[in-house]
Amino acid sequence: MMRRTWWIYLIGALGLVAVAAPFVWMVLGSFKTQGELLRVPPTWLPQDATTENYEALFSKAHFPRYFLNSGLVALVVTAGNLMFCSMIGYALAKLHFKGRNTLFVVVMATLMIPGMVTFVPLFVLVTNAGLANSYPGLILPFLVSPFGVFLMRQFFLSLPDDLMDAGRVDGAGELGIFARIMLPLTRPALATLGILTFLGSWNNFLWPLVIAQTEDKYTLPVALALYSTGQNAQNFGLLMAGAVVVVIPVLVLFLVFQRHVTKGIAITGLK
Amino acid sequence: MLRRQTAAAWILVLPFVVLFLAFTAGPVLGSLGMSFTDIRQRDLRTPFAVEGVGFGNYLKALQDETFRKAAFNTAYFVVIGVPFTLVVALAAALLLDRGVKRFQALFKVGYYLPVVTSIVAIAVIWRFVLAPDAGLLNTVLGWFGIDGPNWLGSKTWAMPSLIAMAIWRNFGSAMIIFLAGLQGIPQSVEEAGQLDGASSWQRFRYLIMPLLRPTILFTSVTTGIGYLQFFEEPFVMTQGGPLNSTVSVSMYTYQQFGFGNYGLATSMAYILFVVIAVITFIQFRLLREK
Numbered sequence: 130m131m132r133r134t135w136w137i138y139l140i141g142a143l144g145l146v147a148v149a150a151p152f153v154w155m156v157l158g159s160f161k162t163q164g165e166l167l168r169v170p171p172t173w174l175p176q177d178a179t180t181e182n183y184e185a186l187f188s189k190a191h192f193p194r195y196f197l198n199s200g201l202v203a204l205v206v207t208a209g210n211l212m213f214c215s216m217i218g219y220a221l222a223k224l225h226f227k228g229r230n231t232l233f234v235v236v237m238a239t240l241m242i243p244g245m246v247t248f249v250p251l252f253v254l255v256t257n258a259g260l261a262n263s264y265p266g267l268i269l270p271f272l273v274s275p276f277g278v279f280l281m282r283q284f285f286l287s288l289p290d291d292l293m294d295a296g297r298v299d300g301a302g303e304l305g306i307f308a309r310i311m312l313p314l315t316r317p318a319l320a321t322l323g324i325l326t327f328l329g330s331w332n333n334f335l336w337p338l339v340i341a342q343t344e345d346k347y348t349l350p351v352a353l354a355l356y357s358t359g360q361n362a363q364n365f366g367l368l369m370a371g372a373v374v375v376v377i378p379v380l381v382l383f384l385v386f387q388r389h390v391t392k393g394i395a396i397t398g399l400k
Numbered sequence: 401m402l403r404r405q406t407a408a409a410w411i412l413v414l415p416f417v418v419l420f421l422a423f424t425a426g427p428v429l430g431s432l433g434m435s436f437t438d439i440r441q442r443d444l445r446t447p448f449a450v451e452g453v454g455f456g457n458y459l460k461a462l463q464d465e466t467f468r469k470a471a472f473n474t475a476y477f478v479v480i481g482v483p484f485t486l487v488v489a490l491a492a493a494l495l496l497d498r499g500v501k502r503f504q505a506l507f508k509v510g511y512y513l514p515v516v517t518s519i520v521a522i523a524v525i526w527r528f529v530l531a532p533d534a535g536l537l538n539t540v541l542g543w544f545g546i547d548g549p550n551w552l553g554s555k556t557w558a559m560p561s562l563i564a565m566a567i568w569r570n571f572g573s574a575m576i577i578f579l580a581g582l583q584g585i586p587q588s589v590e591e592a593g594q595l596d597g598a599s600s601w602q603r604f605r606y607l608i609m610p611l612l613r614p615t616i617l618f619t620s621v622t623t624g625i626g627y628l629q630f631f632e633e634p635f636v637m638t639q640g641g642p643l644n645s646t647v648s649v650s651m652y653t654y655q656q657f658g659f660g661n662y663g664l665a666t667s668m669a670y671i672l673f674v675v676i677a678v679i680t681f682i683q684f685r686l687l688r689e690k
Binding site: 138145147150152212213221307335358391 | 402408409412413415419426434496513517518520522523527528536542632639653662668670673680
């Protein structure tokens with residue numbers, strides 16, 4: 130019995146090494162010089178550690194600006210999803226109105242539609258509205274998501290109706306019942322939706338790639354992708370450091386909120 | 401009473417409905433309309449110059465050599481990638497649920513890490529991991545005397561490399577769902593099997609697997625929908641090369657959009673949409689509870 134457990138832990142640990150190795154390689158590589166990155170066989174630890182890659186990111190490459198853009202867009206998108214998805218999620222779960230089921234079915238059907246389908250008309254629409262290369266252009270199409278509606282609806286369904294009836298007896302209006310009684314109870318669901326939306330927006334790539342047309346509007350993934358395919362494609366140290374700047378903040382955020390993330394994924398997967 | 405509820409409901413759904421109509425429902429229909437016209441980038445200023453072409457764009461797409469290649473590559477990516485991702489995810493979930501009692505949270509979080517990171521950043525890192533001479537993978541293979549190929553530069557190995565990376569990045573997400581599914585199965589099921597003398601493989605195959613059916617359906621559908629749209633991996637790692645061996649349908653659609661061929665690009669997107677809908681439907685038929 131002891132033997133068996135020992136083997137299982139070894140396999141599990143090997144799996145962890147396989148998952149972590151590329152990240153470790155990235156962090157170590159970001160402190161190496163270009164010459165060392167090209168050396169064969171490669172070195173593990175930086176022989177003469179340097180911060181020149183990070184200095185280049187922050188002086189030459191405007192990464193602080195991209196960082197702020199990514200953060201700003203992600204924050205506004207997250208706020209919009211928390212607000213609008215909880216509003217409609219509550220209406221779909223707890224209020225009776227004509228067209229409720231149709232609305233829910235239509236919204237859920239769009240979960241299956243690939244992003245490429247809406248991409249071209251959306252680009253035309255946003256461009257014709259004069260919003261190309263602007264923050265509203267980056268933010269508006271993502272302020273609500275079918276996934277958020279689903280998550281919030283499922284959570285509201287699990288809350289008892291008695292609470293609403295008690296509010297009604299006390300003379301509270303329908304909107305007051307939502308805002309003051311029911312919404313505060315959904316904090317776990319809001320945490321899950323908030324963290325998942327923030328991560329999704331931070332990592333979003335295709336839309337900002339076409340809408341952010343000048344450097345001052347680039348988000349981090351756009352900047353990193355353009356650097357890695359453009360004239361800096363061979364500047365390995367700079368790319369490694371850039372990847373660190375894109376990845377590390379979300380890793381930290383995820384580690385802080387990981388319970389909400391894994392619980393939320395499991396909830397939406399099972400119901 | 402009900403009237404008050406209706407009024408409140410409309411106030412609560414209104415912001416979502418407006419944004420949804422403008423940025424999702426409208427474009428879905430707009431895209432369908434565009435796919436039957438010869439609309440190009442320059443037509444945006446003179447919309448009346450656009451003419452209907454019936455199914456012309458669809459025929460053109462299906463006859464296009466590169467589109468066919470992209471469709472083949474996408475099928476390759478999905479047919480190999482989805483089963484492997486699910487097998488790795490299920491194995492990891494079983495390992496965590498049955499084997500690892502201590503440090504379970506550490507393993508769970510660790511395996512899930514790649515899922516939350518940017519595909520672009522991951523693709524950049526993996527380009528270095530897969531580099532022919534100074535890369536991590538070939539160095540490790542070298543310890544065992546294996547001379548690894550130039551993974552991303554080879555027509556044979558570029559696609560399997562992208563698939564391996566996708567498995568590495570995505571298995572954590574299906575693992576979490578499998579884990580929740582496994583934890584929902586009562587202990588008594590396995591104990592009954594043990595009493596009847598079933599081996600651990602038999603218990604897994606005939607007792608656990610059937611109960612996991614809904615979970616397998618959900619993960620195969622979501623993983624499948626995601627993999628059918630793969631885009632960032634070839635965009636950053638190979639630009640679709642070498643010799644179009646990694647160009648995907650989404651990426652080729654994006655390229656046609658870049659050339660200004662909006663009508664053709666939307667028809668390609670709709671072909672992908674129809675394929676996704678059909679495959680999802682088939683998965684539901686095959687895996688739904690009997």
